Amino acid sequence: MSTTTPTTNRHAAPEPVVPTPARSSRLTFGGVLKSEFIKLFTLRSTFWCIVIIVVLSVGVGLLLATVQPPARAGIPSAPNPSTLQQQATAVRDATVGTGIGQLVLSVLGVLVIAGEYSTGMIRSTFAAEPRRLPTLFAKAIVLGITTFVVGLITIFGTAAIIFPLLPALHVHPDWSDSKLLLALFGAAAYLAVISLIAFSIGAIIRNTAGGIATAIGLILVVPTILELVAGTTGAVWAENLASFAPTQAGAKVYAYVSSTPATTDGVVSLDAHQGGLVLIAWFVVLFVVAAVLLKRRDA
């Protein structure tokens, strides 16, 4: 301690409190928002999450865009694929980063709140903002906006980089197609909502490792198991359940074509709107649980 004690403090005891002009200020929601914004952008983990998602999304997109058609399942291999097929392929390549992006942003979402519990910071946070719910809302707003913007940059950035390469694969993306733009926006929105779902899980579990494990479990493991069950036993219920998992339902939001009939042979198929609503429902339910627990539990 003695080595790090600044010399300015030597016996500087007698005049500790300088009266300040700070008195006029008070606690406001705008202030809490600003505080949460500062908190998010003064941690290295935030920076790394953003770098990872942008780099991986663009990287994987580039990989897809440069691989020759026969190597890829589902690509229109005919010399003259329809416009619809071309646009769908372009969207799929531009949004391929969501697969990794959702994991990275889930980690970020959990860290935003559970990181405060793991380090003890939450006590400082609630000492400054004791009603607690404004903090939860402010965190969700800051996280939602940030991840949506990061999603937009990632998805549109990937699209801008790889679309010029696609004509070599007989795919000619059309930027003027509103359905294409909507799907790309949808992918960014999907990433934001997924990170908010992870955030709510983090607020419920209050532990970084546990929160991340649970969020990733919901995103990766649950749908995989359900699909495995459906695939091996042909159980319709498992397939239906799987289509309501956040990832499956959310995927409809950023799929280029989703005009499939509602049900075939008892298997439910959601359209983009329904998928979006299911995704939002996941967030709302988890967020409400988090809010109730936050109010009730000791910090």
Added chain:
Amino acid sequence: MIEAVGLTKRYGEKTAVDGINFQVQPGRVTGFLGPNGAGKSTTMRMIVGLDRPTSGSVTLNGKTYAELKAPLHEVGVLLDAKAVHTGRSAYNHLRALAATHGIGRKRVNEVIALTGLEAVARKRVGGFSLGMGQRLGIASALLGDPAILILDEPVNGLDPEGVIWVRTLARHMASEGRTVFLSSHLMSEMAQTADQIIVLGRGRIIADAPVGDIIAQAAGNSVRVRTPDAERFAELLTNKEVSVTKSAPDLLVVNGTSAAHIGEVAAGSRIVLHELTPLAGSLEDAYLALTEDDVEYHAAGFGDQEAAQ
């Protein structure tokens, strides 16, 4: 003023704070004293609304903490040095807290200077020593220039100079008419800082009195007497009020009478005294006497406690 009424906190079967009532007055330093596990921290956490009381209430100038319009200006609190995100710098930590109340960077820099953190303010808190963390916690507490200051174990991990600084700070804040409430498990620290002392043991208040009274209470009136004729003198002195303990062949500790009286008895009986010392009670003794039965975690003794005398 801080006022607790029937404040109770139970964790399952265990009662951490058991229906306590107390007031912490402005304009003086109130010490909150008790052994580890007595319920001091739990009480402080309830004051600032982090823990919800099982029953009873605690208010700050008549309001609960959550009702305060500007908590940082009304109450400055140091709960423990670890209430900080380890990945953030001290400066950014303070800036984030200040932002909630619209407190400017000027004040952030002020409290950094005040607590002597300039040299490390831009470093991540994870690498801070205990003392540095403590200074940062105090800086956070001072951020809003609060009317009430609550510090849980503020001198923990501080070097002697830091301890003196905290002591001076507490006295100075109280002299400005603010309410200062400090906890400690160290009586000696309280003796030098506090005006009023609330002693907590096993979740109950054992004493709530001015420092002077607590010392007087404990002073007992022990007198140490050294005489070659210890055996006979002990017999002479012992009566209903006076008890004598022989702690060495020539050493007596007399309780229940004054040194003057002992001297008179010795002169009257022509007994030679080598030493006649009134033992002033220390706050430490008072504390030990008070909390004797209320210590949650007893350490196993090292042989006997004779060394304590």
